[in-house]
Amino acid sequence: MDTVDIAIAGGGMVGLSLAAALHDSGLSVAVISDQPFSREMPPEPALRVSAINGANYSTLSDLGVWQRMPQERVSAYHTMSVWDKDSFGKIHFSKEDLPAPQLGHIIENQLLTNALADTVAQQSHVKLIETRIQKVLSGQRETMLMQENDQVLACRLLVGADGANSFVRRQAQFPLTFKDYGHTAIVATVRTSVPHEQCARQVFTPDGPLALLPLSEPDLVSIVWSQTNEVASSLTGLNDEAFNHALSATSDGVLGVLTVESERHSFPLTMRYARQWAKNGMVIIGDAAHTIHPLAGQGANLGMRDAFALAETLKICVQDDKDFASLENLRAFERARKADAMAVVAAMDGFKTLFAGNHPLKKFVRGAGLVMTDAIPAIKRQWLAQAMGW
Ligand SMILES: Cc1cc2nc3c(=O)[nH]c(=O)nc-3n(C[C@H](O)[C@H](O)[C@H](O)COP(=O)(O)OP(=O)(O)OC[C@H]3O[C@@H](n4cnc5c(N)ncnc54)[C@H](O)[C@@H]3O)c2cc1C
Incomplete structure (x- = not known):
């Protein structure tokens, strides 16, 4: 039987x-994944992409x-444009x-996963194990x-980074709050007839937002089109x-004629929030602890913030010769990260509700809010700094 200090599921x-x-x-660390750590990438961009903020970059x-x-x-983006349709x-x-230097970067999820796996594969403290925890x-x-694979691994601390349907979260019996957003996100790679000029765009329609995320080719974007089911x-x-016709019309023609170049994949969207993240010997992070609406591109960013904050907590415990696996020493991490996640969950809910529907008064309020924010540099800077994770 192998033994490590930290076992990361996922x-x-x-x-x-x-x-x-x-x-x-x-x-000493082991990462256990039921998926291959690294994948060869085809020449065309993968469907799953994320906007990575400045702090995580x-x-x-x-x-x-x-x-x-x-x-x-x-693909770095230098500007961002958000508007309310009609x-x-x-x-x-x-x-x-x-x-x-930039507002953020659009990356293919698998490329970042590959780069992370390559990095840790070089480090003697980490073992990468491809199997499923049962x-x-x-x-x-x-x-x-x-x-x-019939092996047994012993660890002092088990970290559940095993995604939205976390096995570790269920084993730990951490209670979960969840809500069906009633939205499904359609993702695809789309050719534009007008160059995107490194601008990330999002239009809010009464049925949900459409994001047009600039990829490295000047006339290629990744769409995340969230609509009612x-x-x-x-x-x-x-x-x-x-x-293509519906897509070009919804985007108000800002990038000209839009033509889908890939398959289209759909993701039903659910808000999840674990009400407990840590106990003696176990802790959860990332989508295992929270999932949010992708309208502000914050899910993976939030999860990485959990990961970096947990790493800091564990290192301090080691330096101070404290038990890094005890709830007592994980409590401050749990409290701080839950508060951050809760604030983002609430903000996403607020945006989704504010931008839903066509009621004239609501349209006026959100129109005035956007125009006022655009006109006041201090508020605008604060929004940007938050979006960038500073
Ligand atoms: C349409 C859409 C668009 C998005 N856009 C953005 C964006 O622009 N910016 C952003 O920040 N976020 C975005 N997100 C959110 C982001 O994709 C997720 O928050 C992020 O991928 C979660 O990463 P994770 O590592 O926590 O979980 P996952 O990526 O789900 O990884 C968990 C891993 O654990 C493995 N696993 C599960 N169970 C076991 C087990 N028992 N044993 C071993 N391994 C196991 C799984 O196979 C998986 O590989 C978006 C989400 C959606 C749906």
């Missing part, structure tokens, strides 16, 4: 970020992860508003993980020509 962006951030902790660069991504496939409400952000047995001093299901049923 080799997604969040679990691997934690492993990378523990490089100087003196702790800096940390990933400091860890030497960012540099391992093929830079020709990473209303006067709009707001435009620019890197000069802060100022900052059973968890908690003891006084250790937790045993029974794996699908009924509208999304009728959009999914359209042939490519009719879908």
